[in-house]
Amino acid sequence: MDKEQYYNRIKKWVYGKFDELEVIKRKKGSNVYLRYKNGEYTQVEIDKKFGHVYYYYEFSEKICKHLRIEKHDFEILLKRWVEETFQMKVDNVIICVVRSRPIA
Numbered sequence: 627m628d629k630e631q632y633y634n635r636i637k638k639w640v641y642g643k644f645d646e647l648e649v650i651k652r653k654k655g656s657n658v659y660l661r662y663k664n665g666e667y668t669q670v671e672i673d674k675k676f677g678h679v680y681y682y683y684e685f686s687e688k689i690c691k692h693l694r695i696e697k698h699d700f701e702i703l704l705k706r707w708v709e710e711t712f713q714m715k716v717d718n719v720i721i722c723v724v725r726s727r728p729i730a
Contacts, residue, residue, distance in 0.1 A: 636693055640703045643689060644670075644711075658712065672708055677717035679708050686721065697721070 627635075647660035647669060660670040669685040672678075686700045701719040708716050 636695065636699075637703060637706075639693065640689060640700075641707055644704070644707045670704070670708075672712060672714075674712065674714055677715050679704060679716050679719045680722050681719070683721050683723050 644660075646662065648663045648665075650659040650661065650668075652659075656674040658672040658674065659668045660672070661668050667682070669682050671680040673680070681701075681704060686697060686704075689695075690697060690700050705716045705719050708714070
């Protein structure tokens with residue numbers, strides 16, 4: 627398997643994990659929140675106004691550990707998935723080390 631095939635295989639698996647997240651939009655503001663279905667806490671927050679994506683470190687840890695990839699690679703995949711899924715430009719991908727916010 628060459629590098630491109632390997633990357634595409636990882637990309638497909640990671641995108642599948644991202645697609646499992648439920649999209650929550652609040653009435654006010656342009657932010658979009660992603661959480662596991664039936665989950666209380668946000669795993670990813672997308673600030674569409676400023677092009678920022680915030681992710682909770684435990685969310686990335688599970689994926690990185692399972693695939694044996696670095697945080698940087700995870701962030702590239704997350705950035706590309708958000709850009710493709712939400713049709714927006716992402717300027718920054720930022721890790722959050724504190725517990726994510728609950729969504730009502």
